[in-house]
Amino acid sequence: MKKLSNNDYIKMYTYMLKIRRFEERAAQLYGMGHIGGFCHLYIGQEAVVVGVLMTIDKNDSVVTTYRDHGHMIARGLDPKRIMAELTGREDGYSAGKGGSMHMFSKENNFYGGHGIVGAQVPIGTGIAFTHKYNGEKNICRTYIGDGAMNNGQVFEAFNLAALWKLPVLYIIENNKYGMGTSVDRAAAGLDLYKRGEAFGIPGEKVDGMNIFSVIEAADKAGKYVREGNGPYIIEVQTYRYRGHSMSDPAKYRTKKELDTYKETDPIEIVKAEILKKKIAKNDEIEKINKDTLEEIKNAAEFATNSSFPKDSELYTDVYL
Amino acid sequence: MSTEILMPALSPTMTEGNLSKWLIKKGDTVKAGDLIAEIETDKATMEVEAVDEGVVLDLLFKEGEANIPVNKVIAIIGDPNEKVELKKEAPIEKVIEEKKIEKNIETKIENKKDDVIDTPSPKIEEDRNLSAEEITMRQALRDTMAEEMRKDNKVFILGEEVAEYQGAYKVTQGLLQEFGKERVLDTPISEHGFTGLAVGAAFKGLRPILEFMTFNFSMQAIDQIINSAAKTLYMSGGQINCPIVFRGPNGAAAQVAAQHSQDFSSWYSQVPGLKVIAPSTPYNAKGLLRSAISDPNPVIFLENEILYGLKGPVNNDINFSIPIGKANIEKEGKDLTIVTYSIMLHKSKEAALRLKEEYNLDAEIIDLQTLRPLDTETILNSVKKTNRLITVEESWPFGSVGSEIANIVQRDAFDYLDSPVIKVNSADVPMPYSLSLEKLYLPQVDDILNAAKKVSYIK
Numbered sequence: 001m002k003k004l005s006n007n008d009y010i011k012m013y014t015y016m017l018k019i020r021r022f023e024e025r026a027a028q029l030y031g032m033g034h035i036g037g038f039c040h041l042y043i044g045q046e047a048v049v050v051g052v053l054m055t056i057d058k059n060d061s062v063v064t065t066y067r068d069h070g071h072m073i074a075r076g077l078d079p080k081r082i083m084a085e086l087t088g089r090e091d092g093y094s095a096g097k098g099g100s101m102h103m104f105s106k107e108n109n110f111y112g113g114h115g116i117v118g119a120q121v122p123i124g125t126g127i128a129f130t131h132k133y134n135g136e137k138n139i140c141r142t143y144i145g146d147g148a149m150n151n152g153q154v155f156e157a158f159n160l161a162a163l164w165k166l167p168v169l170y171i172i173e174n175n176k177y178g179m180g181t182s183v184d185r186a187a188a189g190l191d192l193y194k195r196g197e198a199f200g201i202p203g204e205k206v207d208g209m210n211i212f213s214v215i216e217a218a219d220k221a222g223k224y225v226r227e228g229n230g231p232y233i234i235e236v237q238t239y240r241y242r243g244h245s246m247s248d249p250a251k252y253r254t255k256k257e258l259d260t261y262k263e264t265d266p267i268e269i270v271k272a273e274i275l276k277k278k279i280a281k282n283d284e285i286e287k288i289n290k291d292t293l294e295e296i297k298n299a300a301e302f303a304t305n306s307s308f309p310k311d312s313e314l315y316t317d318v319y320l
Numbered sequence: 321m322s323t324e325i326l327m328p329a330l331s332p333t334m335t336e337g338n339l340s341k342w343l344i345k346k347g348d349t350v351k352a353g354d355l356i357a358e359i360e361t362d363k364a365t366m367e368v369e370a371v372d373e374g375v376v377l378d379l380l381f382k383e384g385e386a387n388i389p390v391n392k393v394i395a396i397i398g399d400p401n402e403k404v405e406l407k408k409e410a411p412i413e414k415v416i417e418e419k420k421i422e423k424n425i426e427t428k429i430e431n432k433k434d435d436v437i438d439t440p441s442p443k444i445e446e447d448r449n450l451s452a453e454e455i456t457m458r459q460a461l462r463d464t465m466a467e468e469m470r471k472d473n474k475v476f477i478l479g480e481e482v483a484e485y486q487g488a489y490k491v492t493q494g495l496l497q498e499f500g501k502e503r504v505l506d507t508p509i510s511e512h513g514f515t516g517l518a519v520g521a522a523f524k525g526l527r528p529i530l531e532f533m534t535f536n537f538s539m540q541a542i543d544q545i546i547n548s549a550a551k552t553l554y555m556s557g558g559q560i561n562c563p564i565v566f567r568g569p570n571g572a573a574a575q576v577a578a579q580h581s582q583d584f585s586s587w588y589s590q591v592p593g594l595k596v597i598a599p600s601t602p603y604n605a606k607g608l609l610r611s612a613i614s615d616p617n618p619v620i621f622l623e624n625e626i627l628y629g630l631k632g633p634v635n636n637d638i639n640f641s642i643p644i645g646k647a648n649i650e651k652e653g654k655d656l657t658i659v660t661y662s663i664m665l666h667k668s669k670e671a672a673l674r675l676k677e678e679y680n681l682d683a684e685i686i687d688l689q690t691l692r693p694l695d696t697e698t699i700l701n702s703v704k705k706t707n708r709l710i711t712v713e714e715s716w717p718f719g720s721v722g723s724e725i726a727n728i729v730q731r732d733a734f735d736y737l738d739s740p741v742i743k744v745n746s747a748d749v750p751m752p753y754s755l756s757l758e759k760l761y762l763p764q765v766d767d768i769l770n771a772a773k774k775v776s777y778i779k
Contacts, residue, residue: 097554114548122515122544126520320561320617
């Protein structure tokens with residue numbers, strides 16, 4: 001298990017909280033009409049991406065699904081510019097042309113943000129191919145939703161990654177529902193982490209509500225991949241508190257189910273650990289809470305005040 | 321009873337073969353199933369088995385002899401006690417002769433080097449660096465890939481059978497030997513997966529050349545081509561480009577029927593973010609492929625299987641390129657304009673010859689070379705001169721490249737037109753298998769001729 005410093009604990013807590021506050025604010029802006037289209041929130045899943053973050057090298061690459069706001073924040077990207085993309089403004093990471101589902105930051109090795117279920121899996125595998133081709137020691141972390149695990153190209157990518165021993169870590173975020181269809185209604189065989197077995201890809205299941213389990217698994221898997229052993233799969237059992245997207249009332253599940261998960265809230269777990277280990281006092285935690293709220297409020301203000309893209313931008317960036 | 325062994329057709333497009341090696345000698349007794357020879361086809365070197373039994377009475381070609389037509393007698397087996405009259409020039413079966421006539425354009429392209437139809441356009445002849453030697457389209461493509469791979473380590477090739485098999489159509493022959501398996505990668509039959517992988521590699525800064533065994537199989541991967549490769553530069557606000565070439569044969573080959581004969585030129589040309597190229601000669605294949613590999617955007621490079629054997633001079637300068645987006649005026653003329661691309665250039669040239677001979681019409685032929693971005697300026701200038709336009713292409717008629725050209729011309733040169741624009745396309749049906757129906761499906765020289773007459777008001 002990776003040894004965590006006091007700073008690491010604070011970092012985890014801060015990032016998870018930042019994601020939570022960001023998503024709540026995004027929901028508010030959506031309700032006010034500042035954000036349009038599809039908007040998929042990450043609330044409840046914060047321990048996954050922040051846990052993986054704790055094991056990451058800054059030159060490693062990341063690619064993910066359309067539920068990507070949290071991944072960008074965890075990558076250290078500026079919430080102001082993420083929110084500005086959600087509001088479709090020129091200061092957004094994609095200059096207002098991508099929106100919530102299609103955000104990128106090449107300089108931070110963040111390769112999206114992909115709107116097509118499963119498409120990011122071969123792409124992440126190709127980014128890993130490049131790390132290997134260039135002789136770099138870096139790996140590509142490729143996030144996959146449970147819904148994509150029934151998608152053909154995912155298995156084609158698994159085959160290629162294993163065949164060519166590519167440095168790719170597949171992280172399945174199993175939040176129990178592909179849109180409104182629960183995993184047991186979509187997948188024949190519920191152990192998604194075993195779906196690389198036929199290709200010889202090792203896999204394991206992890207409690208995604210507990211960040212310490214995520215860190216332990218991601219650290220171990222990351223090392224395995226970085227040492228040139230080929231791909232690895234971790235299936236993180238997590239839960240989204242909100243619907244699939246903003247327009248989803250989530251009628252397909254019970255309030256009781258939701259409440260059960262909320263009892264093991266990932267942020268509360270970290271907070272309790274910090275207090276227990278006396279890494280910070282209650283008032284210090286309160287200060288983080290206040291500062292985070294403030295930062296996200298500012299991000300929202302920035303995102304609603306940034307200009308819409310100029311009309312001439314319609315025709316730019318089609319070709320380089 | 322003696323039996324003639326004929327040069328076999330070992331691929332749908334093979335018209336002649338090279339006798340690489342005899343595995344039998346005169347006097348040997350062969351049984352059905354015995355290997356008798358190694359024949360090099362347009363695609364590969366293959367072993368040929370005996371179908372009949374007997375003693376080898378004669379071998380009519382030496383090892384190493386090249387360009388032996390399909391159905392030529394290459395050996396005779398039979399009873400050694402029976403007297404056999406050897407014919408000097410063995411006959412070609414009548415049925416096959418007919419088949420060849422029906423495929424006459426394709427055969428001409430493959431065989432007739434000194435036919436006027438296949439002379440390079442005046443512009444090419446002005447090229448001072450033109451090679452004395454003529455090479456095939458497949459050599460031109462391979463040479464260009466090799467040259468670019470030598471220049472830039474980031475260029476690599478992947479696809480089905482590109483490495484050890486040496487390319488399903490031998491376009492990647494020798495690349496594995498020169499560049500190794502790190503840069504020439506055989507993939508599983510997994511288009512969706514390896515296309516996505518190549519797109520990811522291009523996002524990350526490599527410059528993949530992805531060969532589709534044929535573009536028919538690109539449909540398996542079309543989401544990655546359009547949603548990922550073509551759109552990500554835009555969706556990322558200009559941050560992430562995708563320098564990739566998707567190449568391979570497009571359109572009809574010879575009797576491979578509906579699922580293996582589709583023309584995708586207008587499909588891909590519809591997509592902003594993609595560039596689409598369709599070469600017609602070894603010369604422009606070389607110049608255009610170099611531009612495609614150097615381009616920072618995704619490029620669809622539509623080759624034609626029947627043209628792979630077409631020979632012509634090339635420019636061997638390793639920096640020679642033809643700009644993307646520029647059409648070539650293949651032949652100047654004053655009476656009507658024929659806009660075409662890829663294999664239909666050659667049928668158009670034949671039609672132009674007949675138009676001159678039979679109707680004294682001087683057609684201008686524009687070879688588009690690039691379909692997107694379209695060189696509308698060259699088309700409009702020509703129409704303003706000739707006042708008549710036909711478009712000739714292999715694709716289905718609905719929403720074809722010709723449809724878009726007709727739209728542009730009526731919009732921007734309406735007052736110059738003396739007659740409606742006429743499109744020549746393939747039939748609006750799936751490609752049939754049967755030779756006779758295939759010929760009806762594809763645009764033929766007569767179809768072009770009829771369209772030209774119609775826009776010229778000639779009955």
